[in-house]
Structures are given as C-alpha cells and as structure tokens.
Amino acid sequence: MASLLSFSTLKSCPVKASSSPATTLSPSQTFDEKFGRKGIKFTQSSDNLSVVELTVRNGSSLSVRLSDGLVTSYKPKVYWRDDGFEEVLYTQSSASEPSLVKGGIALVLNDVSMEGSSGSPCCTSEWVVKDVDSDSIDALQVELSCTNGNRTLEITYVVSLFPVSMATAVTVKNNGPKAVKLTSAILSHLKFKSRNGSAVGGLKGCSYCNHPPLSSNFSIMSPSEAMKPDSLSFLDSILYGSGDDSKSKLDAWTVEDNMYTMMRNKFSRVYTAPPAERLKRIYRTPPSKYELIDQGRGLGFGVIRMGYDDIYLSTPGALSEKYGKDYFICTGPASMLVPVELNPGEIWRGAQVIEHDNL
Numbered sequence: 420m421a422s423l424l425s426f427s428t429l430k431s432c433p434v435k436a437s438s439s440p441a442t443t444l445s446p447s448q449t450f451d452e453k454f455g456r457k458g459i460k461f462t463q464s465s466d467n468l469s470v471v472e473l474t475v476r477n478g479s480s481l482s483v484r485l486s487d488g489l490v491t492s493y494k495p496k497v498y499w500r501d502d503g504f505e506e507v508l509y510t511q512s513s514a515s516e517p518s519l520v521k522g523g524i525a526l527v528l529n530d531v532s533m534e535g536s537s538g539s540p541c542c543t544s545e546w547v548v549k550d551v552d553s554d555s556i557d558a559l560q561v562e563l564s565c566t567n568g569n570r571t572l573e574i575t576y577v578v579s580l581f582p583v584s585m586a587t588a589v590t591v592k593n594n595g596p597k598a599v600k601l602t603s604a605i606l607s608h609l610k611f612k613s614r615n616g617s618a619v620g621g622l623k624g625c626s627y628c629n630h631p632p633l634s635s636n637f638s639i640m641s642p643s644e645a646m647k648p649d650s651l652s653f654l655d656s657i658l659y660g661s662g663d664d665s666k667s668k669l670d671a672w673t674v675e676d677n678m679y680t681m682m683r684n685k686f687s688r689v690y691t692a693p694p695a696e697r698l699k700r701i702y703r704t705p706p707s708k709y710e711l712i713d714q715g716r717g718l719g720f721g722v723i724r725m726g727y728d729d730i731y732l733s734t735p736g737a738l739s740e741k742y743g744k745d746y747f748i749c750t751g752p753a754s755m756l757v758p759v760e761l762n763p764g765e766i767w768r769g770a771q772v773i774e775h776d777n778l
Contacts, residue, residue: 450485450548458556461485466517471548473559473580478504481580488546488563488576489637490524493585497718497777505716507773509610509747511639522608522747524771525637526576526589530567531758532600537634541591541601543568549575557582571595584774588725591768593761600760604633604731604753605771607722611746612715614739617682619732619750621709622675622690629671630689632731633755639742640687640735640749649685649736679712682748685736691729694757705730711750718777726769727752 450461450469460472464484470491474480482492494504510522529538542565550562560579566572573592579585587605611617631642638645672693696702709730711720724730731753739746752771759767 454548454551454561456551456553458553458559459551459561468518471551471561473561473578474556475559475580475582476556477582479580479582479585480504481578481585483561483563483578484520485546485548485563487637488526488542488578489520490578490585490587491520493524493773495583495585495775497775499778505718507609507720509608509639509745511742521637521639523637524587524605524607524751525635526587527602527604527606527633527635527637528574528589528591529602529633530572530599531602532598538602541567541572542574544570546576569595571597572599583776583778584772586770586772588768588770590766591761592766593763596763598760598762600758601767602633602753602755602758603727603769604729604755605727605751605769606632606635606638606731606749606753607751607771607773608639608747608749609711609720611682611713611748614683614736614746616714617734617746617748618679618712618714619682619709619748620679620712621706622680622730622732623678624703625675625690625705625730626672626693626696626703627675627688627690627732628673628693629687630731630755631687632733632749633753638749639747640733640738644738645687645733647685647738649738680732682734683736685734685738687733689729689731689753689755691756697757704728711748718775720773720775722750722752723772723774724752725771726767727754727771728757729753729755731755 458474462470464470469485470482472482477496479495483490493507496503497505508523513519528541530541531538544566546563546565549564553559558581563576565574571594575590577588631646690705692702692704708721708723732750734748761767
C-alpha cells in the first residue's frame with residue numbers, strides 16, 4: 420500500500436458554502452483552477468456545496484464535502500469486470516434539507532477540558548483547502564484545515580485515495596497557553612447487503628464495554644438511540660437470536676471470545692484496554708487492524724487504527740429498518756474513554772486506513 424504523500428506549501432483557499440462568490444466563477448471552478456489536476460476534480464453538488472472528487476487509475480473514487488470534511492462516497496474497484504465498483508459508505512440526507520447529510524466517514528473532535536463537560540466541537544471555523552498532492556494518478560490526496568473558536572488549536576485533516584485503499588488522517592497542534600483534553604474518533608458508516616451476513620473479525624481476546632458513540636452531527640444514531648435496547652419482533656428473535664447487550668452496565672467489561680463478532684444484533688461498544696489496566700506496566704491493547712466481512716456481497720475490508728487508543732463498533736440491529744433497506748454498521752478508531760492530553764506546543768496525530776484485497 421502506498422504511503423501518505425508529503426505536501427508542498429500552497430496558499431490556503433477558504434471554503435464558503437453559503438456565500439456568493441465575488442467573481443463570476445463558482446467556488447468549485449475557483450478550486451479547480453487553483454488545485455485541480457488529473458484525478459482531482461472540484462465540483463458543485465446538487466445542494467450547492469463544493470465537493471472534491473478523487474479518482475485513481477483503476478477507477479476507484481471518493482468524494483469529500485469541503486464545507487465540513489465529510490467523506491460522502493467511497494467506490495473502490497472490488498471486482499475484475501469493468502463495472503466492478505461498489506459503494507462502501509452508507510449515507511442519509513433529509514428530503515427537505517439535502518445538505519444535512521449523515522453517515523459517511525466523519526472526523527469527530529471534541530474539547531473536554533472543562534471538568535464535567537461532555538465536550539464541545541473543536542472544528543468551529545470554516546474549513547479551508549490547504550493543499551492537494553498526487554503521485555501520478557495512483558495516489559491522490561486533499562488537505563483541509565481549520566481552527567477552534569479561540570484559534571488555539573490548529574487542525575489539519577488529510578483524505579487520501581489509493582487503488583485498493585483510502586485513508587483519513589488528523590493532526591492537532593495546541594498553539595494556546597494551556598493544556599487541552601480532547602476526545603476524538605473517525606467514524607465510518609459502512610454499507611452491508613444484509614443484516615445476517617455481517618461480521619467483524621480480529622477482535623478475539625480484546626476487552627470491550629458498552630458505550631455510546633461520541634456526539635456528532637454526522638452520526639445516524641444519536642448516543643441515546645445507540646444505547647436503547649433492540650426491539651425484536653417474534654420472528655426476528657427466532658432468526659437473529661436475542662443477543663442484545665445494550666442493557667448491560669456501561670462499566671461492565673467483557674472479553675471478546677468469538678473469532679468473528681456477528682453484527683446482526685444491536686449494540687454500541689468500545690474495544691480497548693480498560694483505563695484501570697493502563698496504569699500497569701504491561702497491558703493488552705486492541706488490535707491495530709481488524710476485518711469487516713460482508714457475506715452478501717462477498718467482500719472483505721481491513722480497518723487499520725493509528726494514533727488512537729480505542730476501536731468503536733456499533734450496529735443498529737432491527738432499528739436499521741428505520742433508515743432504509745440496506746444494513747450498516749458504524750466503526751472506526753477512537754480515543755473516547757481516556758481523553759488525549761495536549762500540552763502547549765504539542766502535536767497529536769491519528770489516522771484510519773480502509774483497505775481491501777478483494778481483487
């Protein structure tokens with residue numbers, strides 16, 4: 420797999436999703452003139468938001484909204500035939516407000532420095548396109564940046580595309596005079612063909628507890644909704660069993676003893692080392708890579724965690740019918756239970772890679 424590319428310095432170009440351009444050029448045309456190149460195209464979506472589309476040589480592609488950094492589409496080539504592309508991401512939009520999109524791949528970054536605070540979003544300024552880069556057309560990336568409200572945090576978000584993988588990476592620098600505490604996650608809403616054919620491998624032996632997801636405008640299920648018990652019909656209880664564990668205590672830890680974690684029943688979990696265990700000299704961390712298996716489409720994907728301490732994993736169970744015919748899960752690297760402490764001048768980095776070998 421190709422490595423992330425280095426960037427040259429370019430002047431930042433602000434993203435203004437709702438304001439009118441000062442010239443006759445649309446925002447997407449301005450971006451395309453400044454940053455466009457082979458495989459990197461800036462367009463205007465149907466809801467009048469600027470979008471960058473990356474397409475590598477084998478036809479794999481992804482789309483990123485520039486206003487908020489949301490990855491709304493990832494279509495890798497997974498079959499040898501000419502039309503062998505599959506949409507991996509699950510998204511939902513409001514019929515009344517098409518710009519309100521949930522799902523996809525979203526960066527969640529919250530400041531929890533205040534004692535007792537549930538956290539406030541760090542990305543409060545408008546995003547800017549900082550740079551793009553490419554290696555021929557086999558590796559492409561776009562770099563976005565923003566700051567928090569008082570401009571003490573400098574946040575950089577890089578989305579990269581390769582022939583058989585894609586990556587999202589965040590860098591946070593504390594330019595302020597005080598230390599900050601952050602919770603973060605890169606949450607991916609991934610589409611599966613069927614509820615009964617979805618599974619995750621590679622988590623056997625890892626400790627986990629039930630926990631709601633971090634609060635985010637992009638989450639399909641809210642934290643409270645994710646923790647509600649599954650409402651199984653009599654037929655569902657026969658087909659899928661009654662494996663719902665959402666009634667378990669949040670501080671109750673369990674060790675995963677299954678080779679494959681079946682995703683048919685509703686749950687919301689964090690796989691990680693318990694905070695008390697981290698005080699020991701030696702403790703078991705969650706795996707840096709785990710596998711997603713979609714039996715219905717015959718596909719498998721690997722998720723690689725970098726810089727983050729936890730793995731978040733949830734499934735809607737029977738609640739998926741509320742959102743449409745396709746099944747989905749939400750997963751990704753996270754630092755939820757123990758916040759990241761960032762002293763003045765320090766830099767923290769985290770990343771996720773989704774790769775496949777279906778070809």
